[in-house]
Amino acid sequence: MREEHTIEPNELVQSYLENEDIIYEATQIFDALSDYTRFQILSALCMSSKSVSELKDICHVTQSAISHQLRLLRDRGLVFARREGQHVIYSLADEHVATLMRVGLEHAAETMSVEGE
Amino acid sequence: MREEHTIEPNELVQSYLENEDIIYEATQIFDALSDYTRFQILSALCMSSKSVSELKDICHVTQSAISHQLRLLRDRGLVFARREGQHVIYSLADEHVATLMRVGLEHAAETMSVEGE
């Protein structure tokens, strides 16, 4: 028998949910984390700042593909870039991202271990 | 001047990140939260279980659109359904969803208040 989960009445969250713009903004950060390449980029940056070519090697995609995704993440304020000589170093710009990824990964790990039983 | 954010070395998370399937599974839950309609459905269900027609009224979309999205959420194990007479009642099936939404909303609220300054 499954359990139902409800959150305790949280007036702050409740008030957020009445604001269309905040809901939209929230969906945007989840969207950023919903793509495999972007998730890899962000998790790599959770560990430490990295150049574009380092990210390209980690994610096993072309330089162009990485740059396009980095642009999206920049536009959404999730990473920021600084030039260092020939390289451009990207860093995480938002502390919430790490929290979200952690919870998402825990969810995923549990889901998969349950399915495998 | 902006700060860089890094997570403290978390070996559990680290090990998750080496598993392609877990990363993919994580992106799937973020994908579920990345659509406005689905986000509304899930936040409504965070408060309490609801029938399809209740959800339709809350989200201001057609019954068909709601049903299609509910199917996706069911297939991904994020909600479950039970029939109650003529109605089908949907409930949240995963406690992590509420946590993710809360963090996502907090992020959004902060982001927007910063932008508005």
Place this chain on the structure above:
DNA sequence: CTAATATATGAGCATCTGTTCATGTATTCA
């Protein structure tokens, strides 16, 4: 200045997504 390396970006394209429309199924009530 020129070549080499690193990164960014626009166009094009195949694929994916979310909705609508039409219709099917399930349950209740008379």
Place this chain on the structure above:
DNA sequence: TGAATACATGAACAGATGCTCATATATTAG
């Protein structure tokens, strides 16, 4: 049984997405 209500679902279509390819820009070395 037949009508009404609630929900599910397949097909189709417009728009979004993520990639590749070609090319542009920026920095450094010679």
